[in-house]
Amino acid sequence: MSDANAYVIEIGEETAGxxxxxxxxxxxxxxxxxxxxxxxxxxxxxxxxxxxARALRKRSRGASPRARKPAGGxxxxxxxx
Numbered sequence: 032m033s034d035a036n037a038y039v040i041e042i043g044e045e046t047a048g049x050x051x052x053x054x055x056x057x058x059x060x061x062x063x064x065x066x067x068x069x070x071x072x073x074x075x076x077x078x079x080x081x082x083x084a085r086a087l088r089k090r091s092r093g094a095s096p097r098a099r100k101p102a103g104g105x106x107x108x109x110x111x112x
Contacts, residue, residue: 038077040084047084050077059083065091 040047040059047066050057056073059066059080066084074080 038080040077040081042081042084042088045088047081047088050074050080 035052037049037051038057039049045065046062048059048061048063048069050059053073056075057077057080059069059072059074061067061070066087068087069080069083072080072083074083
């Protein structure tokens with residue numbers, strides 16, 4: 032991995048967001064409402080952020096509309112992934 036300060040997180044052909052390096056990890060900034068539950072979450076690595084975005088996408092596509100977590104949900108569940 033390079034010494035870049037930010038990485039684009041793509042899931043398939045969708046851009047989920049970016050992660051920006053901070054002292055304690057990588058902060059996620061969503062670029063699509065589907066990934067808003069991850070907004071502001073802190074990850075140890077960009078790969079961990081990608082994994083969380085993939086898991087969120089998989090859950091949201093498999094869930095019924097009533098079971099989906101609303102946009103802007105609590106990102107704390109993803110912290111430290």
